[in-house]
Amino acid sequence: MDINIHEIARRAGVSIATVSRALNNNGAVREETRQKILQIAQEFNYKPNPIARGLSTRQTDTIGVILPELVDEFFMDIIRGIDEEAYRANRYVMVSSSHNQRNIVETLTEFMGSGRVDGLILMAPEMHKEVIRILHKSKRPMVLLNSCKDLDHAVSFRINNYQGAFAIVEHLIGHGYKNIGMIRGPEGNCDAEERYRGYCDALQRNNLPVQRCFIVAGDFTTKSGYYGLMRLMSQPEKPEAIFAANDMMAVGAYEAAKNANINIPKDVAIVGFDDIFLSRLLSPRLTTVHVPIVELGSKAMRYLLKMITGEVDANTAYVEELSAGLVMGGSCGCTNYANQTLF
Amino acid sequence: MDINIHEIARRAGVSIATVSRALNNNGAVREETRQKILQIAQEFNYKPNPIARGLSTRQTDTIGVILPELVDEFFMDIIRGIDEEAYRANRYVMVSSSHNQRNIVETLTEFMGSGRVDGLILMAPEMHKEVIRILHKSKRPMVLLNSCKDLDHAVSFRINNYQGAFAIVEHLIGHGYKNIGMIRGPEGNCDAEERYRGYCDALQRNNLPVQRCFIVAGDFTTKSGYYGLMRLMSQPEKPEAIFAANDMMAVGAYEAAKNANINIPKDVAIVGFDDIFLSRLLSPRLTTVHVPIVELGSKAMRYLLKMITGEVDANTAYVEELSAGLVMGGSCGCTNYANQTLF
DNA sequence: ATGAAAGCGCTAACAA
């Protein structure tokens, strides 16, 4: 703010061009000169102004991150994964929630159109057409997180929701359950859709019918899980097991079960998806699908950085699905699951 | 990136200065001219380059946020509070963890010294002298979060840890417990120290001795809570109640109690601090201290914005303590606490 | 190996 390149140049008795070269290890500078400049810069604790540099180089060393919301460990984990890589690479992270669907476009435009960031990591499960448009005409590289299948022409990192859901439902089937219900996630949400697809396919692949009466809507909130279980278990024909599309709803289901004196897993088995910290503390421990969230963030960031540096082509589609593994608890009916340490 | 102020000026048949004035509502522009410019800008979807503008105005519309870690709902809540206000005020948020104590200085310098941000929100419970130094010579406004008392000459927003701890320990005393133990937080952490102070004072104010054997160290992790309870309850003389300095440790204590067949609250009452979401799900529900975290973030942000706009003097110390209220559960021994809804 | 100078896109002081 105070001392600038001119001042350093003056003190070193050289031109600002030489100072710039010395500081950036860019272009030839006599070792003697370089040392002198470096020493003076050090002495005055001089740091080039990144804004000025940004104007000149069109690089801000900043990565934009837009997430649908800023709640839960889930999103915090993503940010942490990104932050770790950013730190390593000397980049800065600008985060924002998309606030609401209407304004995601606005935020996106501001981030991408304006040179505030060198690249973007975007998570928007319900992806508007408009967003896709911006995506296309944007000059900055961008990687999508948990995007829908129909965006496979972009760069995207996602959890393999389908595979995870398929696996956990097959696990339930392995227990001998025939009537397996599901509390679904929000409509239009791709994660939710994929998990539902995995559920249906697992049933069908095992010659089990997909029964409408065992499927209820939900919206990923604890509350909807609560009422989801209530509804499923108050029918004349009750499911033997329930696949909640995420752990938060499973938590709600646990609460409902407790209130209604329904025993898990004796009266009904429950499994979830996400493996949030909380699921470890439920009793019995929730059987769920572990999703490598921190890794999702860091992988996305690493790839984005490569796109920025040109190490990989930013215009070539690339999709990576991180596979999700089962975490055994007692809620599915397993009795001697590895009693995972809490810490 | 493509179209710039010159282009707009050319198309509108005016000078760039007029375009700038029209767009910023700054300086006189004939209404007719303004409309024309606005319309053209609209047509080409022109947005002034914020980097260039930043170089000129020394404002980036960006707020830096440095937090000790990026984990938990706790920090996510702070970020959310900040993000909400930032959105309202058309500001952007750059977040970073301090990575480690050594590098917090580096990060701080980069944020503050370089003009990357217009102001900073910093949370650093263990505050280095060095950090304080930077704080002082920094030209940009900064607000501290949960800072130590010895930084009362700065602008700071904090949870009233002392008051909260005092209140909850008095609540335990009200139950008739005489031997009240505590699992402390990390040494040197101001939140932890204040909570400990509140604990001690509550005892003394009620003519109860502070007994060393009932006080064990902890570090805010579930693990340390687990072993904390183990240690306290394996002594010949056991406490009747335990105040865990945060909920995560209380969670650990619950686990330990479960493993050791210790009933809460019959064998030992347990209370926590923070009111994390999880505490609602413990059985019995954890009696704890609610801290308005989102509000902490948003209040800090609002104040910082005022400092930036000059609405309040950035050099005048200002400390605000948000008071923390009790949330009743069954873990303290209360039987007919309001059964709070989960949602 | 080094310097001079032209931008980068914008704002703001000064002139007209």
Add this chain to the structure above:
DNA sequence: TTGTTAGCGCTTTCAT
């Protein structure tokens, strides 16, 4: 009301 112009602090050609 509008235009001219000098920065803002840096990078990067192009000469030398």
